[in-house]
Amino acid sequence: MNLNRREFLQMLAIAGAAGLSLPGCSALPRQRWQKAPEDFYELPAYGNVSLLHMTDCHAQLLPIWFREPNINIGVGDMWGRPPHLVGEHFLKAYGIPAHSMDAHAFTYLDFVEAARQYGKVGGFAHLATLVKKLRAQRPGALLLDGGDTWQGSATALWTDAQDMVDACLLLGVDVMTAHWEFTYGAERVKEILDYIDGKIDFVAQNVIDNEWEEHVFQRYTLKEINGVPVAIIGQAFPYTPIANPRHLIPEWSFGIRDDELQQLIDQVRAEGAQVVVLLSHNGMDVDLKLASRVSGLDAILGGHTHDAVPAPVRVKNAGGSTLVINSGSNGKFLGVLDFDVRDGKVRGHRFRLLPIFSNLLPADAEMAAYIDKVRAPFAAKLAEPLAVTDELLYRRGNFNGTFDQLILDAMLAVQGADIAFSPGFRWGVSKLPGETITFEDVMTQTAITYPATTLTEMDAERIKLILEDVADNLFNQDPYYQQGGDMVRVGGLKYSIDPTRKIGQRIGDLTLNGKPLQPGKKYKVAGWASVQQQPEDATPIWEVVSEYLRDQKTVRIRELNTPLIKNVDNNPGYAPL
Amino acid sequence: MSINRRTFLKGSLATGALGVAAGLGLLKPTQVLAAWPDNAFQAKTVEDALRALTGTTNTEPGAIKIKAPDIAENGAVVPITVSAKLDNVDSISILVAKNPQPLAASFDMKGDLETFVSTRIKMGETSDVIAVIKSGDTLYSSKKTVKVTIGGCGG
Structure with a gap:
């Protein structure tokens, strides 16, 4: 699928001569794409309790490109169920017309062409305009932030998250929970909590201290919206000390803790809450299971797995049912949940997951000025051009994205390894063909507080064990x-x-340069983002990638190294390119 | 808080607490207790451990609640709580099926004690954690999978 420029031009010439129409070609008339309606953001108010939900913005203050996955496989009970739908399956499930703005926002289909048509998405200045507009229509509305807000950009890393904390205060975030926030370390988290005290409620019911098992954070907050008591309970990412370095938060223990959650829901109901929601960083599959086991929640507003799901999933449980909502990532979406609450009960709801098309929302002047100011000291460093990409670069998807492939190619070349492993993060923005890759772009894929690169000798058994372990986590x-x-x-x-299949039986056919891995033989394996503590002088990953890019000048992905994927034919979460 | 908890441990669960310490290799059990069930703690399989401990391997499914993480944050100290609404409980034992020596702890519950124990155990790899409660001549058991993972690569 990866044509080089000459092959592409040849193909164009042939297609033109044959009178074919080529999808994905920007020279085509643009009429086939839906024209942006004037009233795209006109959303009539409903009910008397409104919650605005953003999640997983990963510190993207400016508008970006973000390609949704073409592989997001659901197994077992999750086969073919939201969020495990991609491309045409997704459009069909939600009745979204092809070549529409929603089709572009929610799927990878014709990504480059549609991106050029509709422009970038997200950006805090554009988001701020939308939030203000919705708040004007919905007095008393609360803005909830599901976390992964403080991490994902160079400026967030270099300011120890201060740029994002101040941006959220300016945006008017009311309540938040967290995941990557914890990777700044316990001390910094506590310092920021003092800083935002009284302005943003940082809630998490599932974090306790290791020693006495006492709650570390406020578990919930009770707010009154138009006279209706509303409880917002926090659920931080349950596996933070496993997926990220435990040494950064050595005294805190996480977990799902649905028993304690049930007790807390019962307690807040007894305290008079008429609406109870969970602001969750579980990931959508976990949210769906939790919704079936816990009763008394009107809604779960979730994040973590970066699933943008246009309609709530209603999950039945012992107490009735719960709406499960997940609101995408990277500042690309804002969820709007309106409840009609009368006589102490939710009588109805409306939900819209609004894509943030930056071109359709004028930048909020105050936020734009703030962003300019906070970026100014770093402007030169951020803008350093490293190379031009010939290809669409993206990360999201169950297996290697093209941006990951670039990172892996860099690791193999610069670190001198046989094999390279790069973490399956779901954050990391996209770049269109022809764009210049700057140092800032490299940082959107790599900006973490534990960036050390490693070079380790591993035998074939260890390599298989790692692949099996990660595959089981997915x-x-x-x-x-x-x-x-x-x-x-x-x-x-x-x-x-x-x-x-089950752990131990999923991975096979391991080969290197066409030869099977030999039992007992040691291979040089490059990696980064180890959860074990690394020496302070280790080279950070962004230096490895930048060095490679400066040398390459033009990026061309020779081969996207996706594995042979078995037993996924007809899986609606699988659309090979 | 701290004094109460320590008193509680000392007062009612002394045998159990020592059992855990020995299981983690902190103490030599033979130096601690004359009646230490050496065979049970050294057994290499769940069946052998149960037989050594109780004389039988026949268990019935029981309404035993095991509170443990789905994925361990640290395999070296996995918090486990076992509780049940059962009468005349003689003992509560905790076994980790895939540990080289599966019996992790055994609590002597004779006397008027609530059927509730909480401890921390060591796990080498992903395994079922099995709780066995002896009540009279019957062994009740229940299990829960606790995953031990290499970690990293999240979200």
Whole structure:
């Protein structure tokens, strides 16, 4: 699928001569794409309790590109169910017309062409305009932030999250929970909590201290909206000390803790809450299971797995049912949940997941000025051009994205390894063909507080064990055993995977340069983002990638190293390119 | 808080607490207790451990609640709580099926005690954690899978 420029031009010439119409070609007339309606953001108010939900913006203050996945496989009970739908399956399930703005926002289809048509998405200045507009229509509305807000950009890393904390205060976030926030370390988290005290409620019912098992954070907040008491309970990412370095938060223990959650829901109901919601960073599969086990929640407003789901999933449980909502990532969406509450009960609801098309929302002047100011000291460093990309670069998807492939190619070349592993993070924005990759772009894929690169000798058994372990975190049929990342990205090594099998039986056919891995032989494996503590002088990943890019000048992905994926034919979460 | 908890441990669960310490290799059990069930703690399988401990391996499914993490944050100290609404409980034992020596702890519950124990155990790899409660001549058991993972690569 990856044509080089000359092949592409040849193909264009042939297609033109044959009178064919080529999808994905920007020279085509633009009429086939829906024209942006004047009233795209006119959303009539409903009811008397409104919650605005943003999640997983990953510190993207400016508008960006973000391609949704073409592989997001659901196994077991999750086969073919939201959020495990991609491309045409997604459009069909939600009745979204092809070549519409929603089709572009929610799927990867014709990504480059549609991106050029509709422009970038997200950006805090544009988001601020939308939030103000919705708040004007919906007096008393609360803005909830599901976390992964303080991490994902160079400026967030270099300011120890201060740029995002101040941006959220300016945006008017009322309540938040967290995940990557914890990777700044316990001390910094506590410092920021003091700073936002009285302005943003930081809630998490599932974090306790290791020693006495006491709650570390405020578990919930009770707010009154137009006279209706509304409880917002926080659920931080349950597997933070496993998926991220435990040494950064050594005294805190997490977990799902649905028993304690049930007790808390019962307690807040007894205190008079008429609406109870969970602001969750579980990941959507975990949210869906939790909604079936816990009763008394009107809604779960979730994040973590970066699923943008246009309609709530109603999940039945012992107490009735709960709406499960997940609101995408990278500042690309804002969820709007309106409740009609009368006589102490929710009588109806409306939900819209609004894509943030930056071109359709004028930048809020105050926020734009703030962003300019906070970026100014770093402007030169951020703008350093490293190379031009010939290809669409993206990360999101269960297996290697093209941006990961670039990182892996860099690791193999610069670190001198046989095999490279790069973490299956779901954050990391996209770049269009022809764009210049700047140092800032590299940081959108790599800006973490534990960026050290590693070079380790591993035998074939260890390599298989790692792949099996990560695959089980993604494809375990019980969502409570999933951690919500994608599969580790792999360079050099080839393998096959059967997501439908159990741990120990999913991974096979491991080969390097066409030869099977030999038992007992040691291979040099490059990696980064180890959860174990690394020496302070280790080279950070962004230096490795930048060095490679400066040398390459033009980026061309020779081969996207996706594994052979078995038993996924007809899976609605699988659309090979 | 701290004094109460320590008193509680000392007062009612002394045997159990020592059992855990020995299971983690902190104390040599033979130096601690004359009646230490050496065979049970050294057994290499769940069946052998149960037989050594109780004389039988026949268990019935019981309404035993095991509170443990779905995924361990640290395999070296996995918090486990076992509770049940059962009468005349003689003992509560906790076994980790895939540990080299599965019996992790055994609590002597004779006397008027609430059927509730909480401890921390060590796990080498992903495994079922099995709770066995002896009540008269019957063994009740229940299990829960606790995953031990390499970690990293999340979200």
